[in-house]
Amino acid sequence: MFQFNQHTLQRQGVTVLQSLNLTIQQGEKVALLGVSGAGKSTLLEALRLQQPDQVAWCPQQGALVPMLSVFHNIYMGALERHAAVYNLINLIRPLRRELEAVTQLAAELGISEKLRTSVDRLSGGQAQRTALGRALFSQRPVLLADEPVSSVDEHHAQSLLMLALARHDTAVVALHDRQLALNCCDRIIGLKSGQIVIDGASNQLSKHDLDILYQRR
Amino acid sequence: MNTTASGFRRTTLWLGLAGLLALFVADISITTRDPGMELGRISSGFLSPDFFATEQIGSALGYTLSFAVQGVTLGFVSGFLLALLWRWRMIRAFSATIRAVHELFWGLLFLQVFGLSALTGLLAIAIPYSGIFAKVFGEFLEEADRAPALALTPRSDAFSVFLYARLPLVWQHMKTYGAYRLECAVRASAILGFIGLPTIGFHLETAFRQGDYSSGAALLYLFLGIILSIRWWFRPSLLPLWIAAALLWAPPRANYTEGALSRFLTEDIIPAPMRQNDWQWHQLTDWLLMLAREQILPGLGNTLILGMAAMLMTGIIALLLFPLISSQFGNRFSRAGGHGLLVIFRTLPEFLLAFVFVLLLGPSMLPGILALALHTGAIVAHLSGRFTDSLTLRSDASGGLNRYAFEVLPRIYPNFLAFLLYRWEIIMRETAILGILGITTLGFYIDSAFSELRTDRAVVLIAAGVALNLLVDGISRRLRSHLRLRNGLADQN
Numbered sequence: 001m002f003q004f005n006q007h008t009l010q011r012q013g014v015t016v017l018q019s020l021n022l023t024i025q026q027g028e029k030v031a032l033l034g035v036s037g038a039g040k041s042t043l044l045e046a047l048r049l050q051q052p053d054q055v056a057w058c059p060q061q062g063a064l065v066p067m068l069s070v071f072h073n074i075y076m077g078a079l080e081r082h083a084a085v086y087n088l089i090n091l092i093r094p095l096r097r098e099l100e101a102v103t104q105l106a107a108e109l110g111i112s113e114k115l116r117t118s119v120d121r122l123s124g125g126q127a128q129r130t131a132l133g134r135a136l137f138s139q140r141p142v143l144l145a146d147e148p149v150s151s152v153d154e155h156h157a158q159s160l161l162m163l164a165l166a167r168h169d170t171a172v173v174a175l176h177d178r179q180l181a182l183n184c185c186d187r188i189i190g191l192k193s194g195q196i197v198i199d200g201a202s203n204q205l206s207k208h209d210l211d212i213l214y215q216r217r
Numbered sequence: 218m219n220t221t222a223s224g225f226r227r228t229t230l231w232l233g234l235a236g237l238l239a240l241f242v243a244d245i246s247i248t249t250r251d252p253g254m255e256l257g258r259i260s261s262g263f264l265s266p267d268f269f270a271t272e273q274i275g276s277a278l279g280y281t282l283s284f285a286v287q288g289v290t291l292g293f294v295s296g297f298l299l300a301l302l303w304r305w306r307m308i309r310a311f312s313a314t315i316r317a318v319h320e321l322f323w324g325l326l327f328l329q330v331f332g333l334s335a336l337t338g339l340l341a342i343a344i345p346y347s348g349i350f351a352k353v354f355g356e357f358l359e360e361a362d363r364a365p366a367l368a369l370t371p372r373s374d375a376f377s378v379f380l381y382a383r384l385p386l387v388w389q390h391m392k393t394y395g396a397y398r399l400e401c402a403v404r405a406s407a408i409l410g411f412i413g414l415p416t417i418g419f420h421l422e423t424a425f426r427q428g429d430y431s432s433g434a435a436l437l438y439l440f441l442g443i444i445l446s447i448r449w450w451f452r453p454s455l456l457p458l459w460i461a462a463a464l465l466w467a468p469p470r471a472n473y474t475e476g477a478l479s480r481f482l483t484e485d486i487i488p489a490p491m492r493q494n495d496w497q498w499h500q501l502t503d504w505l506l507m508l509a510r511e512q513i514l515p516g517l518g519n520t521l522i523l524g525m526a527a528m529l530m531t532g533i534i535a536l537l538l539f540p541l542i543s544s545q546f547g548n549r550f551s552r553a554g555g556h557g558l559l560v561i562f563r564t565l566p567e568f569l570l571a572f573v574f575v576l577l578l579g580p581s582m583l584p585g586i587l588a589l590a591l592h593t594g595a596i597v598a599h600l601s602g603r604f605t606d607s608l609t610l611r612s613d614a615s616g617g618l619n620r621y622a623f624e625v626l627p628r629i630y631p632n633f634l635a636f637l638l639y640r641w642e643i644i645m646r647e648t649a650i651l652g653i654l655g656i657t658t659l660g661f662y663i664d665s666a667f668s669e670l671r672t673d674r675a676v677v678l679i680a681a682g683v684a685l686n687l688l689v690d691g692i693s694r695r696l697r698s699h700l701r702l703r704n705g706l707a708d709q710n
Contacts, residue, residue, distance in 0.1 A: 045612060057613040067221035067627045076615075076623055084618035091622055118220030 001026045001142070001170055002047050009042050016042040018194045024172065029165050031181035031202070032174040034191035034213055040174035043191070044144050047172055051142060056168065058135040058145035066120035070111055070130050073119055074102045077137035102137065108163060109133050110156070124151035129160065136167055143168040150176065158183060178210045224700060225630045229532075236529025239522045245586070248579030255577050262430020268439070270432030271420050278439070280338070281416040283467035284409065285402035286459050288342025292402075293395050295343070296350020303355030312355075316348030317686035320405045321568075321650045322660070322679055324412050325667050330481045332472030338414050339469045342402050353394055354387070361386040392453055400447050404566045407440055411568070411653060421569070425576060437565075444564050485672040508674060512666075513681045516652070516659035520685065523582045523658055524641075524648040527589035531644065532637055534594030535601060536626075539633075542602035545610065545625050555602075562595035567647050572654055580655035589647060593640050601633045635702035638693045645689045649682050659685075 190198030324341035410418025424433035490500035541555025574584030652660025666675035
C-alpha cells in the first residue's frame with residue numbers, strides 16, 4: 001500500500017525524516033507517535049501523496065471552513081463525487097438526499113444537533129468531530145488523520161477513533177495519547193530525531209516501552 | 218441556520234434586492250444611433266495614438282501634477298492638524314462634511330470666486346483631501362498603542378510626548394497613505410479639466426468630443442503611464458523638489474476680480490428670495506419646496522438608483538474577476554493577464570470611463586452604471602484577490618468551481634463585504650458628479666445651476682448631496698459593525 005526506501009522527507013527545505021524505510025500493508029491500523037515536531041504531519045503528507053485518490057484526509061491545519069455549517073463541512077468530503085453545479089445548488093440550499101446522509105453520519109459522531117451551526121461557533125472537540133466527519137463522508141479506503149481526537153474528552157476519544165478506524169480498510173493516525181494508540185491500533189510507529197525508533201505490533205508493546213519517545217536526550 | 222455565512226447571505230440578499238430594484242427602475246436605454254460604429258472608431262483611435270496632435274500636452278501634464286502635489290501636501294498638513302483634534306465631535310463632523318463634497322463640486326464653487334486659476338485647482342483637491350486625511354490619520358492615532366506614551370514620566374510636556382511616543386507609531390502608515398493619496402490626486406486633478414482647468418482632462422474632453430480619437434487615446438495612454446509609473450518618479454525624499462517644481466509651474470494665484478469673494482458670500486449664495494429688501498419667510502419656503510420638488514428629489518432619487526445599481530454590478534464584477542489574480546486559481550500567465558486587466562480599470566477614473574461610455578451609448582444611466590461597476594469592481598476584485606493569497610487551504614482541497622464556492626468564497630466573504638461597503642460611500646460621491654456628463658443625477662442639477670449663475674441653488678443642492686453621503690456612510694458603518702467586519706479603510710491602496 002505504502003512504501004519508502006531510503007527516503008528523505010523535507011518540510012519547507014528542512015529535512016525532517018532521514019533515510020526512511022517503511023512499508024505499510026493494506027489492512028493495517030497504524031498509530032504514529034512522537035513529540036510535536038518529530039515529523040508525524042510530514043510523514044502523513046508524504047503518505048497522502050503516494051495514494052492521493054485512496055485517502056480520506058483529516059489534517060490539523062485549514063481543515064474546515066469556519067463560516068460554513070457542519071453540514072457543508074462534512075459534505076465537502078463528497079465534492080468530487082458530484083458535478084460542480086450539483087455542489088453549488090447544495091451549497092445554496094441543502095438537498096434532502098445529502099442532508100439525510102450527513103445527518104446520519106453526524107448522529108454517529110455525536111454532533112447531529114449542531115448540523116446547522118457554523119464551525120466557528122463550535123467547541124474544539126465538536127470541530128474535530130466535524131473534520132473526522134468529512135473524512136468519513138469522502139468514503140475512501142485509507143484514513144490518514146493527524147491528531148483527530150486530541151480535543152475530545154478521553155472517554156469519547158476512544159469510541160470516536162474506533163468508529164473511524166472501523167470504517168476504513170487501512171489507517172495511519174498520528175496520536176499523542178499512548179494508551180489510546182495501544183488500545184485502538186494494531187501497529188505502533190514511534191518517531192524521534194528524524195528516525196523511526198519504534199515499530200512493532202501494539203500487543204507486543206507496553207506504555208512503558210513508548211516512554212523513550214518522550215524522554216530528552 | 219445558525220451560521221456565520223448566513224449573516225453574510227442576509228446582508229447580500231438585501232443589498233442585492235435593492236440593487237435589482239434600482240436596476241429595474243433605472244433608465245438604461247441606448248440613445249446614440251450607432252454605438253457599434255462609434256466603438257469601431259474609438260478602437261481604431263486607440264490602435265493609432267497620435268502623441269503630437271495636442272499642443273500644450275506638456276503644459277497640461279505640468280498643471281495636472283502641480284495641482285495634485287500641492288493639493289495633497291496642503292491636504293496632508295491640514296488633515297493632520299484636524300486629526301490631532303479628532304476626539305471632538307465638531308471636528309469629526311466638519312471633516313465628514315468637507316470630504317462628502319466631491320473635488321469637482323469644490324472646483325465649481327471656487328471657480329465662482331477665484332476664476333480659472335491655479336488656486337482653484339489647489340483648493341479643489343486640498344479641501345476634500347483634508348477631510349479624508351483627517352479621518353484616516355485620526356483613526357491611525359486612535360488605534361495606535363498608547364502604552365509608550367503612558368510609560369513616559371507624567372511631567373513630560375504633551376508636545377514632546379506626542380513627538381516621541383505617539384507620532385513614530387503612525388508615521389510610516391501616514392507616509393504610505395499619503396503616497397497612495399497622491400495617486401488619487403493625480404486622477405482628480407486630471408478630471409478637473411472637465412470643468413475648464415488646464416489639466417489633461419480638458420484636452421481629453423476636447424479631443425474625444427471632436428471625434429479625434431487618436432489624440433484622445435494618446436492622452437489616455439500618457440495618463441495611464443504617469444499613474445502606473447508613480448512609484449518610480451515619486452519618492453518621499455524627493456517631495457521638497459516636487460513641491461518646489463509645482464509651486465514654480467503653477468503658483469497658487471487666483472484669477473481674482475475685486476470684490477468677487479464678498480459678492481459670492483453676501484449675494485450669490487444667499488437664496489434668491491432673501492435678496493429682496495422686504496422678503497418674507499413663506500417666499501423662502503416656497504423657493505425651497507420648488508427646489509426640492511424639481512431638482513433635489515429627482516436628483517437624489519436618480520443618484521440613489523444609479524448608485525445602488527452600480528453597487529450590485531460592482532459586487533458581481535468583483536466576484537467574477539478576483540479569481541483572475543488569486544494564487545488559489547489559474548497559473549502564472551492567467552494571473553499576469555488578470556493583473557493587467559484589473560490595473561487598467563483601477564487606474565482609469567470612473568468619471569473618465571463614464572465620459573467615454575456616454576459618447577458611445579448616450580446620457581442614460583447605463584454608461585454611469587458600467588463605468589462605476591468596472592472601476593470599483595476592479596478595485597474590490599484586486600483587494601479580495603490579494604487577500605486570498607494569504608489563505609492556506611488543506612492539501613487535498615478541491616479545484617475549480619468547488620474550490621471557489623466551498624473553500625475560497627466563504628473565507629474571503631467578510632473582507633469582500635467590508636471592501637464593498639466601504640466603497641459604497643465613494644460610489645455615491647462619484648455618482649453625483651456623473652451629472653456633469655449629462656446623466657440626470659444630482660450633479661446634473663448642480664452643474665446647470667452653476668451655468669445659469671444660480672449659485673444659491675447650487676449650494677443647496679450640494680448640501681443635499683452631503684446629507685445623502687453622510688446617510689450612506691452611516692448605514693455602511695452600521696452594517697459593517699453589525700457584521701463585525703473590520704474597517705478596511707487603511708487597506709484601500
